[in-house]
Amino acid sequence: MFDDEYTQVRELLHAAEVPPPRIDLGQAIAAGRRRRRARHAGWVAGATALVVVAVAGGAAVAGTPRGAPTAAPGGVGAAHSATATATSDGGACIVQALPGLGNHMVDAVDPSGSYVTSSQAIERSGAAYPVVWHDGTAVEIPLPNGADAAQINAVNVHGAVVGMASHGPHGMFAFVYRNGTTTALAKLPGYTLSSADGINATGDIVGNAFNDQGDEIPVIWPAAAPGTVHRLGTAAGTPYAIADDGTIVGSRGDGDAPWVWNASNGTAAGLPLTTPADQPKGQALAVRGDWAAGWVGEAGGGHLTSARWNLRTGAVQLFPGLFSGPPRGVNARGDLVTGPGEASSGNTAVRGGTALLLAVGPYRADIASASWISDDGTTLIGTVKDGNTDTPVRWHCPR
């Protein structure tokens, strides 16, 4: 790079038009004080936290069969919003580091909690390599042929890992790692790029294929026909997760509306999940048993709200208290874990409708981030972090 180009880019970045900051310094100091106190509170933290839960459209869609919600995006009629206050269960979580995984961020965890992945765990010769952790040992996942990096998106109960590998600035392709071998997944004709986002116990894999025009379509790599891939329906869409019974959740387009497909009828268009009338956009990001979880949002882009769907009844429930990110994990009881949130605020996990405060123990961390919650709701796996250090951990949260 020429020196004058350095100067030019620098000037361009400094000249770019930027809206004025809207920062509440008083709030930052108050929150900072709370965190300092929480850090000094010690290994076990049991506390009261509140999550405000709004219910929308539940009654309107009750009785709708699983996977076949009849409500159009936007909900049925005037979806009512009731507000209830949930109180803490008062339980205390104990946090322990996952031995053998080093200081890396947890990505995906399998539904049994036995396999844990981290995308950028090992760095060597200018490339970062992912690992899968099992029984206290992390095993490096070889990059598929031709790839220079890989992002892990999901792992199943047998330790099969799926994700997206990249080569160069513009190439990316879906891969699966199982039995010690990483393999690129089949490509759909005309679609040069792909990403694998979900895998179930059977080994069915769902994800996206992209073409040079930027079209993004939902696809499935069925376990029953290895080496093949086919499209889900005919519309653009993004599947994110597949349940063991073949229920696939995601969105039409990329966030245009939360959507559900079924692997046993892969050519069908799928159906929208219920949304509140004023928040028709959304994505379902996780699925387990009768539950799907993700977010809904206003048509114009704007505000996003965490949401959970009951796939049996079709009802949607909103969790405005989960504001640090959308749920990325749901268990068989409908408990949720979400993105990284302040360790002291309890806005990262909900169990039985109640916020669960995740202790950070001795790790001097500000942020607690759970990736997975067990079906009985007593064990969580995720990451605690301070400004620059990640520690993968397991929480035990007795009732």
Place this chain on the structure above:
Amino acid sequence: MRSETQREYVDYVTARLPHLKRAAYLLCGDSDRADDIVQATVTALYVHWQRATTVDNLDGYVHRMLVRRYLDEKRHRWSRVVLTETLPDRGVAPADGVEDSDLVSSALRRLAPGQRAVLVLRFLCDLSVEDTAAALRCSQGNVKAQTARALDALRSLMGTRKTTDMKRS
């Protein structure tokens, strides 16, 4: 925190807010999200203020915190809908009358997130290759490669005009 220490914190943050907002905004391309990232960064900075004041390069330390917040958010797909509402890498025809400053923001939004992070850290935050690599937790080789790709992409995204022509006079 003692009142004198707190005043130092307030003075520092107040002076750096516009710059932090600029960095966060150029990273994520959305004013509200940029404010959220900055708010989270300055909150964490309060918690770590005593440690922060002992580091050699406080600005660099804060920039690393800010980028971690940005990357954490990106990693968890909450932001995916916003990030991917832009088109994949392809040239943007420069329109007459469009301010260069807007063109830069618009072009940056179309870069891959890693490329955007490298450009902002190196050229706006003035971090060295080594510090950028530390902030992004990748190798120096990766930073160099990403910088080259980002500059290539920026040239192509900003159309056929050379960067010299795009400078505001």
